Amino acid sequence: MSAPSESAPHPAAAAAPATDTAPRGGAGASASASLAAAVACICFGASVVATRHVVPQTTPIVLAFLRYVIGSLCMFAVLRRRALAPMAQRDRVQVLALGALFFGLFPWSFSASLTHLPAATVALILATIPLVTMALSVLRGTERPSVGLVSGQLLALFGIVLAISPALRSAGDEVARDATQTGGWTGYVLAFTTVCCGAVYNVWSRPLLLRYPSATITSWAMVAGAMSLAPLALLQGLAANTRGITPDGWLTVLFLGTLGGAVGFGLWSYALRRSTPSRVAVFLALNPISAIALGVLLLGEPVSLRLFVALAAVLAGIQLATRGTRQAKTGSAPAASR
Secondary structure: OOOOOOOOOOHHHHHOOOOOOOOOOHHHHHHHHHHHHHHHHHHHHHHHHHHHHHHHHOOHHHHHHHHHHHHHHHHHHHHHHHHHOOOOHHHHHHHHHHHHHHHHHHHHHHHHHOOOOOHHHHHHHHOOHHHHHHHHHHHHOOEEOOHHHHHHHHHHHHHHHHHHHHHHHHOHHHHHHHHHHHOOOHHHHHHHHHHHHHHHHHHHOHHHHHHOOHHHHHHHHHHHHHHHHHHHHHHOOHHHHHHOOOHHHHHHHHHHHHHHHHHHHHHHHHHHHHOOHHHHHHHHHHHHHHHHHHHHHHHOOOOOHHHHHHHHHHHHHHHHHHHHOEEOOOOOOOOOOO
């Protein structure tokens, strides 16, 4: 249930300066990172469909809390003593902080943004995570932009816009109504906060992933996320909001914690360890596409030629971006701040 096996660096490496080195293992490592990122994003897309199924029985925050509690337990059950491997105190603090950001603030701001904006609008804003990841990665010196990378990111974004365009058109009136009732900024600020959480985690987790096994980092980050969501879940009435979950709903929650949690995020960290942040983040374009496809297969939602064209654009964008990424030279990349 954890990420593919990988050798953990010696504990002494925790005290060494963190630099972003090139993906390990050459073409083989790049291919495994791409496969891991693709499978992770398919898991995330399936999680969207699963969430739509079970969230009416509870609340988004309680559901996220349950998801990451189950995910954490699964990761620790698989890793056992390896999850307790020595880690420098400063590194552990960073892992917990990034976990609170990505597994805590991210789901809260995402859920809150949906109370102010239509789901299609939020999905479009979140589709900019790869672009923001690329900008932060370039600013930090992790990688250098190229024509292929930027073009691939934009082509994948176009595919997402094409896929959700019907929902975007129908969302116009809701956005206008929100603008008159709340000033129009609340939902956008919350959605962009979500984007920043995802991009910061993608870029700033990588130095830690280069020093420790990705499954270990994911485990502790999930724990931090669950702990940060716990007060909100309790305030919303954790017991009351789990009492109404049906047996079928609990199976869905279990899926969210295992495949949508431990497996998906374990593979995501594995990919970040073996590739650059932008090269991994571009696979996020598969999220809405896989969610729409699964909605067609499992929920009987209508299918159109637009979906196939959008999928082709996303796949072409991913191919272009992953071929166009150029890793910043190790000697020229500044030491990552710890």
